[in-house]
Amino acid sequence: MPTYFPQQFEKVSPKKVSDFIFEQLEEAIILKELLPEEQLPNERELAVMFNASRLAVREALARLEEEGLIEKRVGARGGTFILPLTLHSHRRHRDQIAADWEQWSKVFEYRLIIEPEAACLAAQRISEAELRQLQQYLDMSIEADCPRELFRSLDVKFHLSIARASGNVYFEKAVRSIRTKINPALDLMPYSNEVRVRNSDSHFELLRVLHERDGVQSRELMKRHIEQAASAIHRRVFEERPADEEVPES
Structure with a gap:
């Protein structure tokens, strides 16, 4: 049989x-x-x-x-x-992302489930030391002389630290995998003081609700944050944009 x-x-x-x-x-x-x-x-x-x-x-x-x-x-x-990853990102990734947008959409869909839930758990479990570390990342990111690659590095650290603060290694591994996939697309984004401030403001707001141990708001803010990032990537890939036009990053 x-x-x-x-x-x-x-x-x-x-x-x-x-x-x-x-x-x-x-x-x-x-x-x-x-x-x-x-x-x-x-x-x-x-x-x-x-x-x-x-x-x-x-x-x-x-x-x-x-x-x-x-x-x-x-x-x-x-x-x-x-x-610098951004040195050749326009040559390496824009056409590749556009050609495989269906798969990229699935990554964004996955991220929209994983990171908000990780943020919700982090609000309940994050330590004071972890909150201080997030604050340090944000303080560094808003310094006037923060270069692009360092800013992008701090952005990644911020998101990975929240996933780690969830206390669930599976969330941490998932977010690490997600960021590895989407970072090449985020490297397509322009960099300016306005972009930096806008992204940091979103992170400061998220840090505030983490301090308040508000899981519901942490989930909602993270969801809104990554929805905006996905929309910005789509615009950057498929629409003709002036070189200095600014879009959010994260």
């Missing part, structure tokens, strides 16, 4: 060690955990960190260089350095 399995199994696909190294470094760069002009450890040190061969590390670095995420420099101050 045949056995019928209720689920679909995925076919096995071979994966090299270099693929795992590439994916971890790519994620760290996309999430702004590694910022532009930061220098990566050398191949030998990376091989030790990943418990892999130098050849696997070299292959991963070559892929990152092809993607325009890192740059190898020679000379006395040479090494491998992180490049």
